[in-house]
Amino acid sequence: MNLPGPDDPERDRFVLSKGHAALAVYAALHQIGWLTAEQLDTYCGDGSLLGVHPDRDLRGIDFTTGSLGHGLALGAGAALAARMQGSGRRVFVLISDAECNEGSLWESAMFAAHHGLDNLTAILDLNGQQALGYTEQVMDLAPMDQRWVSFGWDVDEVDGHDTAAIVKTVESGEAERSRPHLVIANTVFGYGVSFMQNRLEWHYLPMSDQQYEQALAEVRKAR
């Protein structure tokens, strides 16, 4: 992403439409130096701006999210604005697979395709799980790629745990693009932590100290 600064109007925009994953965004903001370690330590504390879902009052957060089905519309508007202003800004929206249950998301999918928003990229975290079940049991979304193709998007698939591959896929064919781009990131829920992988209950459960140590050890070992 082109990120000259959190207040630079020409920065690329990012919308965490699956707002419940804000912790990962905070970590990323820390990595690029927009968030201090002290701020990071306030996560979910009283009086903190770092809640479970992101708040745009925190510098570096472009949009407040947390209600699924909202973010793609925000991204479509941001992408349309960039085009109307003759700007090369790009807009990235991270959506979840379960979020595709929301009708409003498909309104935005249609709008973005109809207006040929080629500066809009949606990355779909396809982990096959939602709060109370596996997506194929709750509201089957397969075949995900064909749904988006039929809605007029360019669709690619990638291993969602391979960051280099994600970057490459996002950027491939960018210059020739005339439609919005969906990157389906195939992921494993709880990836890298043996007792969490593909287990529904870890959408909610807190870790014990012992589980936390084990999880850390497994993740470190895999790096």
Added chain:
Amino acid sequence: MRSAFIGALVHIARQDPRVVLLTGDLGFTVIEPFRDEFPDRFYNAGVAEQNMVGTATGLAEAGFIPFVYSIVTFASLRAYEFVRNGPIAHRLRVRIIGVGGGFDYGTAGFTHYGLEDLGIMRMQPGITVVAPADHRQAVAALNSTYELDGPVYYRIGKDESRMVEGLDGRFELGRADLVLEGEDVLLITIGSIACEVAEAAGRLSAHGVRCSVLVVSSFNPFPVADLREALSRFSTAITIEAHYAAGGLGTAVAEVIADHGIACRLVRRGVNETPLGVTGSSGYMSEIHGLASEALADTVLRTIEELSITNG
């Protein structure tokens, strides 16, 4: 009021390149002047109000002032959460135009009656809510609010010609307008039903009842000071609105009375039941819900009679 409003928006858009108009596939014979003059700043977002408001939020974040246009129910109810989590949460300049409050859509039926928009919008502290009484005031209201910080909701009536006598197109945010001065009873009203109320006041003067008529068009911020002043001068006030009786103007006036301990008896007239099982013209629907001028005049007479018996 719709055409006057869009006409004024065209004037603003000539000076201000930030203004964009999005419609939820509505506004036939109304929005064309904007579309034809500013094709690059006009979008028919289709029949998809949630996305329309979400897209407008993204546009506003980049510095545009987008107006979204639909019928009251779809603009307010369907997209409500997108208004809350969008322009309100982000304090952005999105303008929502809800067309046709009350029974304006007559024979179109229940799905098209705007009966709770003012209440649900005012409930949110972060949004300006404006309901002009006639087309001249709609233009003044637009001109004085279009650049405000944060979102604005406009309830715009369908009627293009009726005018509230004595209002003369005035509008001031946070103020109410006394368009008729009389000492017997205070009538407080909002939006295009103000014409009916003014007419009712005329009928009542023939019966020897002298009414004051206070028009509230700035619903949020609510004109508390003006209401305190007016309510303190009367023993009886009657609110009249083309809106459910709960949550709208009557409720807001009751809050002022309670908050400030004002000794004024309040009678609230609005729509008291879900209007199902019958349809008809907007005039007919207003009539059967007691909101046409003749029924309103009767209400006032009855109220005064009841009170004089109680007091006597």
